[in-house]
Amino acid sequence: MISKIGLIGYGKMGSSLALGGIKSGAIRKESMIVYDQDRERTNVAEKFGLKVASSLAEIFESEALILAVKPKDLPALLQDNRSKIVEKSPLLISIVAGIRVKHMLSFLGNAPLRVIRVMPNIAAAVNEAMSAFYANEFVNKDDVAFVESLLSSVGKSIRIESEDELDTITGISGSGPAYFALMMNILEKVAVDKGLSEDMARVLAAQTCRGAATMVLSGGCSPLDLIKMVASPGGTTEEALRVMDAKGFSEIVGEAVSAAIEKSRRMNRP
Ligand SMILES: NC(=O)c1ccc[n+]([C@@H]2O[C@H](COP(=O)([O-])OP(=O)(O)OC[C@H]3O[C@@H](n4cnc5c(N)ncnc54)[C@H](OP(=O)(O)O)[C@@H]3O)[C@@H](O)[C@H]2O)c1
Structure with missing residues (x-):
């Protein structure tokens, strides 16, 4: 049971997912902690009653970490915090378009971490998202159940077995x-x-x-x-x-x- 969820990147998609998940009851507000380098965005999260981490270090204590930054920002985020992430080994849930699991893990020294890649869409904010997700070989049943319940609480969700399909899904339902x-x-x-x-x-x-x-x-x-x-x-x-x-x-x-x-x-x- 995942009871502490960290969200890095409280932008358009990260906030939609968090708000949708909380509104539907799949995530308890108290179990989520968010971090964004943009102070204006964390102010919005605080106004909504979400706990905001004062530093990235605080967020790495989470059992599941939702990565919701732009693709260009993910490599540095992972590389700069590699030892902390590998030490804590949270379930990594990436909604970042265009960065494969293998590529992500290469920024983390190829550690055998549990990774789920999700392609949601913006309608998560109104619980009408279409999401697809791919889980790597280290992911367990509880991880899948958690992600499935989060995604189906904000719309429809499908699990795919081939990561390659995420490109087509990105072009169809992501965009x-x-x-x-x-x-x-x-x-x-x-x-x-x-x-x-x-x-x-x-x-x-x-x-x-x-x-x-x-x-x-x-x-x-x-x-x-x-x-x-x-x-x-x-x-x-x-x-x-x-x-x-x-x-x-x-x-x-x-x-x-x-x-x-x-x-x-x-x-x-x-
Ligand atoms: N928008 C969509 O419809 C959609 C749909 C499917 C998937 N996605 C994926 O979702 C991800 C986020 O997209 P978005 O549209 O939500 O982007 P966004 O609105 O720009 O939000 C990203 C947020 O992350 C912050 N950030 C960047 N690097 C950070 C770091 N190292 N630590 C903490 N915060 C950091 C950004 O701050 P700054 O503004 O200061 O850089 C920004 O506030 C992307 O990878 C995208 O591929 C988006």
Whole structure:
């Protein structure tokens, strides 16, 4: 049973995971301690009632350590604190994109530490995240149960057996909220340009996005079925889809998402 959780990096993703986990009851507020080099961020954590570590040394006392810094900051964080981390041997939970377990452990002298790599997404803040995780060979059942309960408390979670799949998952669901946000932003802009209020435009776009997702997730239809259900022959939806098709919308989106996946693959090659 993991009862002391340290979080390094209280930024957009780290705070979303912590707040989501606490709101849902998977993490007790008292069992979490956070550290961030940015004082403004730790002030926010303190206001929420979280314990803030005064130094990194304090956070290494944790049984599980969530690493939520940017990829560029992880190597130094691990190398500079190598002896402390290896001595305490906490379960390391990395949400950092593009740094493989083997690469992480190389910064820690290749010590046989328990590591779980997670690719969550920002919707953890509202308990609607899509997360996938990969556990290395040293991880035990309790570690997996802890991570599964944390991730499923903030949304949906799947365990994967091949670390390579994390690149595709990063490009699909890690970055994905931004793709749908872009689509919502376009719908909002058009609505406002055509004379609707900003408030109305926002709810029209966002609720429509949620409704489409709920229809697919409920298992009632595939995305293609949904298109057929909405686009009646000679109607308005068909007209929009005709323009999208003529302008290469599907190719553009497909290429963009593949570029994100390739970027993750390149980041993963040290
Ligand atoms: N944002 C997403 O949607 C998303 C989705 C999936 C995965 N991720 C992953 O989550 C990780 C965090 O992303 P984010 O968007 O939350 O970044 P962020 O908002 O920039 O938060 C990272 C925080 O960590 C702090 N930090 C950096 N080095 C530190 C150190 N050595 N000790 C203590 N604090 C340190 C940063 O401080 P400074 O600002 O001073 O550098 C910053 O406050 C990334 O690795 C990313 O790949 C993000």
